[in-house]
Amino acid sequence: MSTPLKRTPLYQEHVAAGARMVPFSGWEMPVQYTGIIEEHRAARQAIGLFDVSHMGEFEVEGPGALAALQHLTTNDVAGLEIGQVQYSVLCYPNGTIVDDLTVYRLGGDRYMLTVNAGNIDKDWAHVTKSTEHIKDARWRNASEGTGLIAVQGPKAEALVARLADRDVASIGYYRFARGHVGEVPAVISRTGYTGEDGFELYAPADGTVTLWKALLAAGRGDGATPVGLGARDTLRLEMKYALYGNDIDDTTNALEAGLGWVVKPAKGEFIGREALEKVRSEGLQRRLVGIEMVDRAVARHGYPVQKDGRAVGVVTSGSYGPSVDKYIGIAYVETPLAAAGTALDVEIRGQAKAARVARTPFYPSKVKKPG
C-alpha cells in the first residue's frame, strides 16, 4: 500500500516523547514509549494515558436515528438513555461481524458511534448504505475532527476529577457527561479497554494536544504514563476483550465470539438477526475461549489448536500477560472443548505445546460496575 499513513493530533507529542511509531490500520501510532511491560503496569497500578484518536466517530441524528441503529446494530438501542453508552456489534446478513462498537445516546434523537480505526471507511459505507431506506436519519462522519484520549487505572478518576469543571465521580460505568477537562470541551465517558476504572475523553481535534499535556502534567505525580498500542493489547488480552481483526472479523459470527450478551433478537429486525437466530437454535460449532499455556511457549494469532493430535481450533490472540505472569491467549475451539480446565495443545513451530482452557478474564476486572 502506498497510501500515506494518517496521524492523530498527538503525533508530534509521541515523537517528542521518544515513542516508537509503527503503522497500525493505516495510522502511524505509538507502539511503545519506554517499554510495553512498564506501560502495562502503569495502567494497572497508577494511570495510563492512551491516544486512541485514530478511532472513528459517526453521528446520526433525526427522527429516524433510532430506527437506523436498531436496524444496524445487534443490541437494543430503544432502552438506551441520554448519557448512556452501549457496547454493540454491526453484523452482515450472515451474522459475521462488520465491526464492534460503542453507541452513545447524545440527545433525544442524536447518537454517536465509536468504531475501530481500521474499519472507518468500511463502516461508513456500511451504515450509510444499509440505512438508505430509513428516512430522517442524517449521518455525519466526525472522525477527523475528533480526538480521543483514554485515561485508565486506579488513579484515573482522581486525575480527571482534578482537571474537570464538573463532578465526574457520579458518572457511572458506561455513562458519559459533557464538561471541560483542562479547559478543553470533552465528552467524559466512563468506558475503556483495559479492565481498569477510568474514562475515555472525546475532544475536538484542535484541543487534543492541550488535553494530553494537561493530563500528563497534572498526573505525573501520580504516575500518569503514556501507554502505546503494545500495552493496550496486553491489557485487553488479560480481560479477554475481543480485538477486531484478531479475534473477530467477517468470518466469525457474533455468538461464537462470545458477544451473545449484546445480541437481542427480541427487539425486532436487524441485519444478521435471522442468521444468528439459526446459529442459536442449531447450537454453536465453536466458541471463543481464553487459554493459558501449561508448557513454556507463547501462543500467537493463527497457531492451530489440537486435541490428541486432531485439529480443533485456532489461536486468535496470544502473548505474555504481565499482570498474570503467564503466557495467555484467546482461541476458537470446538464447543465440547470450551469448558474451563479442558486440556488442549497449541501447535507452535511444529510441536504440540500443552495448554488449557482458562477462566476469564485472566485478570480481575476493576471497572466500576453499578453495585
Place this chain on the structure above:
Amino acid sequence: MANVPNDLRYTREHEWAKQEGDRVRVGITAYAQEQLGDVVFVELPKVGAKVTATKNFGVVESVKAVSDLFAPISGEVVEVNGELGQKPETVNQDPYGKGWMLVVKPSSKTEWDQLLTAQQYEELIAQGGH
C-alpha cells in the same frame, strides 16, 4: 547509539559472537534487544545439538513478535543459558553478559573471519539494521 563492543564479532541478523579459547559464546546485540522490546520468551537448542552458521538455532519472543535466532558459526552446542527460561528479560538487561544464549564448539575455522567486525556492524545498524 547502541553499544557495540569492539572485541566481539557480529551477524547481519544481530547476533554477537565472542571467542573464548576454542569456544564461541553467542547472544543477541544491544541493538537487537532494543528493537525487540521486552523479551518474554527464549527457545534454545539443547546441549549436544548441532548449529549451522546463518541457520536458525532458536527463537526469541517479545510481547509483540516472534524472531528467529541465527547461528554465527557452525558447531556443537556445549552450554546453554538455562536462566533465560525463567528470566527472559535478562536479554534486555544485559545482552552481552548474563543474557548470553549459547556456547558453541566450532566445527570450522574459517567461518569466524566471515563475521562482521564491530565497525562493520555499527555501519549496518546506522543504515537501519537491514
